[in-house]
Amino acid sequence: MEPLTATRLQVRKKNSLKDCVAVAGPLGVTHFLILSKTETNIYFKLMRLPGGPTLTFRINKYTLVRDVVSSLRRHRMHEQQFTHPPLLVLNSFGPHGMHVKLMATMFQNLFPSINVHKVNLNTIKRCLLINYNPDSQELDFRHYSIKVVPVGASRGMKKLLQEKFPNMSRLQDISELLATGAGLSESEAEPDGEHNITELPQAIAGRGNMRAQQSAIRLTEIGPRMTLQLIKIQEGVGEGNMLFHSFVHKTEEELQAILAAKEEKLRLKAQRQDQQAQNVQRKQEQREAHRKKSLAGMKRARAEADGDSDAEDPGAPPEAEGPGQEEEDEAEYFRQAVGEEPDEDMFPNARRRRPIGLSGKKQRVKEQKQPNGGGDRRPPKAKDRPWGAQAKLGPRGTTWDNGRGRGRTRPPKRVA
Structure with missing residues (x-):
């Protein structure tokens, strides 16, 4: 078929016939010659682009180019x-039927006219x-x-x-x-x-x-050599109505029934497409109406929440901005930093917290039972011996007796 071949058209295994048809137009391809093999036979398809027809031949005999040469x-x-x-050169393509005439026309269109x-x-x-x-x-x-x-x-x-004469060394006579x-x-x-x-x-x-x-x-x-037999002729490219078949013959009534069934199938398909288009249009209209309704509700809710946009902001209440609130915040900061309650004279307007787990009455009773009255004052020194030289104290809060007298209890250290 050289030189009228599409050498730039490369086919891979993942490509389908639709892919080849899609690129055939820009490359100027007018015919497809497809060889396929099954378990029983080898087939040769001749397709005319872009609308068909498709001729399918069965290869009964063939000889490759290398075998002939x-x-x-x-x-x-x-x-x-x-x-x-x-x-x-076409030989014996006479009036043997429309399928023979179609074959001759297809082969003639493969090559340019002379x-x-x-x-x-x-x-x-x-x-x-x-x-x-x-x-x-x-x-x-x-x-x-x-x-x-x-x-x-x-x-x-x-x-x-003359060119090189054939070798006759193995022949007995030139007549052979x-x-x-x-x-x-x-x-x-x-x-x-x-x-x-x-x-x-x-x-x-x-x-x-x-x-x-x-x-x-x-x-x-x-x-190469090939012996071909026409099997069928289809109207489209690889598919479509069957124009001719060598083995299957149908009557006129069967053909009419097939055409009627195909028309009914096409009608149902068009009806489904129309129904789908109507459903899509209806859903779009519903979404548009819902969107408009949602926007209107959002505007109404925003207007109700804003109220009168010209009114002046009254600000915070006066009692929340007094000195008591400031002292309360400083007392809370002291508690978090030191870990103890502040003295009464430090923040007089701040509220005192009660210890967790003890009521007011029980707390007063516990303070009365302490020997020093619950205060932070250091115990008085003994009269007979000075503080620090006569007593030997251990860890804070414990009592030591050095044999000279009665020991004392040193109060725990407080952090201010």
Whole structure:
């Protein structure tokens, strides 16, 4: 199919047919040739883009290019042959049905048309032959290389113009080369005659191929070979209505029933789409109404909370800003910093806290039972001995007796 191929179109395993169809338009791709294999057969699909149809063939026989070339003694495979599209030859595509005519049209559209009055013969290097057999309903796919050789020259001239002669070392007689072919293809063993000798309208590149001179046209097969059988024709690209099927035949009533069922399916689908569109519209209207209602309620609540926006702020009550509140805050700060109740003369207006766990009456009774009256005063010194020199005290709050007299109790240290 060179050179009319999309070489920049690369297909990966994760790509689907829809992805390829999406990029086919910008790349100018008009046809898809798809090969697939199942457990039983190999299939070949020919698709026309962008709207179809799709032709599905079953490959009954095939031969690869390397197998065809390896069977030839003198093959003709070079890059210059693929710089121009091949010449398409359709054979036996007569009035055998609409499906045969559609096949011929599809194959013709694969290659550009040729104007026989303006064509350059030097651009025709290959030939694609598709032969239709009406009896077996199979297509023979063949691909040849074209060679033009002058005829009618003298023996000395032929010796100068000929290419490498085939090796006949294994042959007993030259008749074996012409009769059996001796490993050559049919085109190589084909002799020149009226069937392939013609008068050239143009000069063709080659030795002795001049205008208005007779030359022989020889074909050398380069492959691949395929024997195809049409299975079905679909209306769309890989899907759609079945236009033709080789094995399934339906009556007119069955076709009408299928069409009616398909129309009913399309009608139900359109009805569901309309219902969905109406539901979406209704939900949007409900959300819009709810939003407006919510905004109105928020504005009304904000207006009620604000009240008269022109009224002056009265401020805090006067009793909360008096000196008693300030002394109360300082007394609370003293309690948190020192961990004790402040003296009465420090904050006279602050309220005194009661100790946790004791009522007022019990607290007074406990203070009366203390030997010093519950105060922070140091006990008086003994008359017979001085403080600190006569008594030996232990830890604070404990009594020591040094044998000279009765011990005393040292009050615990207080932190101010």
